[in-house]
Amino acid sequence: MEKEKKFSKVKIAVIISVAVVFLCVAVFVLVLVLKPGFRYKVKSFFNSEKNEVALTAMTAKELDTEKVEVSEFIKWENVSFNQSMMLVNKEYTLSDDYVADISEYKTTGVMMNSCMRDDYSDMSLDIIDKFDKKLFVMSSYRTAEEQEEISKEQGEETAMKKGASEHQTGLALDVYITEFAGAGFINCDVGVWVNENSWKYGFIIRYPQFKEDITGITYEPWHIRYVGFPHSEIIYKNSLAYEEYIENLEIGKFYEYDDYIFTRQKGDEITVPSGCDSYVISEDNTGCFIITGKR
Numbered sequence: 001m002e003k004e005k006k007f008s009k010v011k012i013a014v015i016i017s018v019a020v021v022f023l024c025v026a027v028f029v030l031v032l033v034l035k036p037g038f039r040y041k042v043k044s045f046f047n048s049e050k051n052e053v054a055l056t057a058m059t060a061k062e063l064d065t066e067k068v069e070v071s072e073f074i075k076w077e078n079v080s081f082n083q084s085m086m087l088v089n090k091e092y093t094l095s096d097d098y099v100a101d102i103s104e105y106k107t108t109g110v111m112m113n114s115c116m117r118d119d120y121s122d123m124s125l126d127i128i129d130k131f132d133k134k135l136f137v138m139s140s141y142r143t144a145e146e147q148e149e150i151s152k153e154q155g156e157e158t159a160m161k162k163g164a165s166e167h168q169t170g171l172a173l174d175v176y177i178t179e180f181a182g183a184g185f186i187n188c189d190v191g192v193w194v195n196e197n198s199w200k201y202g203f204i205i206r207y208p209q210f211k212e213d214i215t216g217i218t219y220e221p222w223h224i225r226y227v228g229f230p231h232s233e234i235i236y237k238n239s240l241a242y243e244e245y246i247e248n249l250e251i252g253k254f255y256e257y258d259d260y261i262f263t264r265q266k267g268d269e270i271t272v273p274s275g276c277d278s279y280v281i282s283e284d285n286t287g288c289f290i291i292t293g294k295r
């Protein structure tokens with residue numbers, strides 16, 4: 001009799017435990033299905049170490065290259081000199097005489113770096129096509145004075161001090177859609193899509209999850225930053241912070257990816273890959289140039 005009682009108690013405990021576990025799993029799955037932001041965060045937790053692109057550093061000797069003065073190179077017809085690769089943070093601040101190459105985006109009053117207008121336009125048009133939603137810009141280019149003002153108002157913890165914010169380059173955009181702005185941007189389908197697909201248009205999530213120790217800034221799903229191709233793709237596919245990407249590019253070495261060949265060079269005389277259809281050269285704000293050739 002005693003034994004039977006004990007047995008039924010154990011049975012009840014097992015049934016309750018199984019029910020609790022089942023309920024927890026059901027709630028987890030439900031949240032996963034209903035909350036795109038939660039789904040994205042779980043997915044990116046498992047993808048935080050992905051390393052899909054293997055880059056091999058090559059020397060100039062292994063390739064067809066030529067030496068040229070930067071001042072001459074930027075005169076070539078197929079060379080565009082822009083600011084797309086600027087690394088800006090507390091360590092690499094903008095000099096006082098830095099002038100951002102900005103212009104108005106369409107007739108919106110939004111000022112952004114000229115090098116990214118076309119790609120941003122493509123992305124926002126694709127978002128309208130896919131979601132029937134309009135992507136807005138909360139904050140884009142800021143002058144040094146405006147950044148100083150914001151930093152004083154909000155404190156350096158929240159807003160970077162003058163020279164340390166990439167908003168001063170016009171390459172960064174804080175984007176949102178109606179009802180989903182700031183940290184809440186990731187809680188809508190458009191926010192998740194921007195975080196997962198903006199690399200296809202040359203953008204990166206500049207302050208990604210799980211990289212706070214490197215960027216010094218907590219995850220900002222709304223802050224997109226232009227770097228151009230193929231850099232945005234490599235950064236996304238290798239789960240890198242922009243700091244890591246720049247540091248990994250050895251000075252004087254060359255890297256191939258798809259139709260692209262790129263190199264990080266120091267000095268006024270640079271070695272560039274020969275025979276590309278077009279080139280982009282940009283300073284990286286660490287004292288080097290990054291030259292990207294497209295074949």
Ligand SMILES: [Zn+2]
Binds near residue numbers: 139173174
């Ligand atoms: Zn921002």
